[in-house]
Amino acid sequence: MKKLSLFLGLSLLAFSFFPGFATKAQTCNPDALVPVAYGQRGEAVRNAQACLMEAGYDIPAGATGYYGSQTKAAVKAFYADWYGNWDGSRLGPQGVQHLKSVLAGAPSQPSQPSQPSQPSQQDQTAALVAAVLAALQQMGLLPSTSTQQQASKEEGFLRAEKDPTVAAPVLREGESGRVAGFRFRADNGAVTVQSIFLRWGGSVAPYRAISALKVVDSSGNTLYQTQVGPSTFLQDSSLNYYLPITGLNVQVPKNGYTSVFVEVTVVGTLPSSVSSGQFYVNQNDVRGVDGAGVNRFAPDSPLTWNFSLQPSLAGNARFVLSLNPNTPKQGYVFGDPVDGKAYRVKVLSFDLQAKNDNLRVTRVEGSVTNTSTVNAVYLAQGSNVMDVRTPSATGTFVFDITPSNFVVNRDQSVTLDVLVDFTANAAPSVATLTVSVATTSGVNSLGDNVQTTSTVVTSELLRAVRLGPRFAAVEKTISVTRDQNNSTTTVQSVVFRINVTAVGGTLYVPVSNTATITLETASGTTSEVNVSPTTVRVGSTVVSPSGSYYTVPEGSTYEFEFRTSGQTFTGAQSVRARFSSFAFDNDNSGSVMDTASFLNDLPEFWTNWSN
Missing domain, CATH: 1.10.101.10 (PGBD-like superfamily/PGBD)
Structure with a gap:
């Protein structure tokens, strides 16, 4: 007090x-x-x-x-x-x-004549x-x-070790990244790190592997940077490369840590023999100054950082082709009833993926199986048609995409469609066709040509007609029974109700042996059954046949109901039924025009497995 x-x-x-x-x-x-x-x-x-x-x-x-x-x-x-x-x-x-x-250049203050005076x-x-x-x-x-x-004049002791966040990085041609990290500690008093004597241990001169180098702090702020050329790194008497990095002024707090990192940019084209790089510092290659003005050196023993160098992914770029789920399923494609012509009918959708680099598409090559039917082939993305070609006599075609400057980004996919113009022959002719894409060519980001030929995508088998049916499943059910010993499985009931729409003219559907139903077990046993309609309706009205045929006028939709039962299979089996074919004709005489056997392969015409 x-x-x-x-x-x-x-x-x-x-x-x-x-x-x-x-x-x-x-x-x-x-x-x-x-x-x-x-x-x-x-x-x-x-x-x-x-x-x-x-x-x-x-x-x-x-x-x-x-x-x-x-x-x-x-x-x-x-x-x-x-x-x-x-x-x-x-x-x-x-x-x-x-x-x-x-x-030094500032004018000095004018001096006043000295004279004794009292203190101011x-x-x-x-x-x-x-x-x-x-x-x-x-x-x-x-x-x-x-x-x-x-406090400001305290002696500090500097320690240097490897920052654990940098561990064996991999850099490709043209990429930048951290390849070395220092973690500094100041014991007893703060230390300012001034310089690092950074040494290169790569198999070639530094400038042949890296084009730029900088030192950054933990926040990414640049403390030092330089372009790397033939004279950037110096050589000692043993011809080892080193780079004196000065002027860092990195503040390491008393009893605290501070990290700095070395970032490099890899040259655009590495020598063929180069697959790695290395930086290191020897004992006392890091210099700092403490609060008392005393130079402090670290580390106590050498520190080494290794990193891998790899060619650009562009050198491994390729196209990958795959069939898109929206490719049209097997079925009929319809030409005009009079001249049989149809235009820009989608027959194939495929996904084109660019692996490892952005790829500019230049060519897409493919073929068709029926050149007498197919008149032109188009390549489109959505509503944008990129090229149109006439197939050669052997069915091959080559789309030239270069004018479109169409690029697929790295590891991304685009969906492309193949459309065709075709001419269907007069009924009862049925012409089949498929379209395939086999080769895609392009250019990677380095300007090198890229070609993919290992994968072929092919459309499903399509049938070009002027007259024919469209099908839709209304009902598809199956039930089975088993004896008490589970030694026999019996089909109790199979029901298919199928809508049939006439396109291009009147359809004539035979009264007998109209369709087939294939029964199959989970173990692989199959049994084919010829069936005739039990009922034919238009809406709720039952339709009777005209002689040996049901007549379906153009544009009308008739529902045909088919049933079967009584088939047996050995053991306790799960059973499924497929609606496998449907016969029709363009007139009421002679053999049928087609049986639509492709229905057997369409899951929408299969029942579920019985329990």
Whole structure:
């Protein structure tokens, strides 16, 4: 309490004599200027602040010896006048040299003739304040000046180790990435890392493997960068390559950690023999300075980073073809009833994938199986037709996609359609056709040609007609029974109700042996049954045959119902039924025009498996 009273008394005494006071400004010593950074304390910072103020850059708090936000703003303004945009977090080596040149060129203050005079009011105030502060320090109310500066002048000990976040990376031609990481620790006192002696251990000269190098902090801020050419890395007497990296000013806090990373850009084309790179530092290749101005070196033992180098994925680029699920199923495609012509009928959909690189498509090659029926072939994406060709006498065609500048992005797929113009012959003729795509050619991002021939996609078998049916399943059910010993499975009931629509003219459907139903067991046993309609309806009206045929007028839809039962299979079996064929004709005489046997392969005309 007595000390506090004395403090108040001395303070009041000082200010009762003088209404205002100011301490003398710190003197700038240009020769003592060294790089400093945000958060740093000490005489080096104090001198830099004094020199900045002498050069005309305001720091409201004065030369405090602490590099805070005011000093950062002054440094930013200083750099803006001669360098350009700078965040002010460091007064680097270039900044120090420029500040020295500014101070050297600044006009000196005109000297006043010396004459004896009484101390100024400010000097008297400063002296009195100094006396008060000294008294307070003696009483232990304020720390001594040496204690205040002790923190900034603490000796620190630097350690360096590998940052664990960088581990055996893989870079391809033209790619950039982190290949080495340093994790620094400062024991006892803060340390500023100034330089790294980075060594190259690759099998070829550095410039043949990497085109650029930079050092970044954990936030990605660039601390150092350079393009790598034949003379960027130096060589020692043993012809080993090394790169002195200076001016880093990386602040490592007392008893804390700071990491920096080496990033490289791989050259566009690697030598054929190069598959890896290596950076390393030997003992004491990292230099830092502690708060006492003592150089500190690390690491205690060599550190090594290895990374893999690989050719660009573009060199392994390829097309992959696959059949798209929306490819038309087996069935009839209809030409005009009069001339048999049909235009741009989709017969094939396929997916084209670009693996490992963006690929520009230049050619798509394929073939058709019936050149007498198919008149033209189109390649389209959606509604956009990219090319149209007439098949050769052997059925081959080549689409030229180059003018479309059509690019499939890396590891992406596009769906393309093949359309055809065809001419169907007059009934009862049925012409079958298929279309295949076998070869796709293109160019990768390096300008190299890419061709894929290993995969062929083919349309389903289509039947070109002027007259024929369209089918739709209305009902498809099956039930079975088993004896008490599970030694026999018996089909109790199979029901198919099929809508048949006449297209292109009148259909004549025979009364007997109209269709086939195939029964199959899960074990692979099959049994084919010829069936005739049990009922034929138009809506709810039952239709009777006309002689030996049911007559279905053009555009009408008739429902044909077929049933079967009684078939037996050995053992306890699961059974399924397929509606396998349907006979029809273009007139009421002679053999049938077709039996639509493709129905057997269409799942929409299969029942589920019985239980």
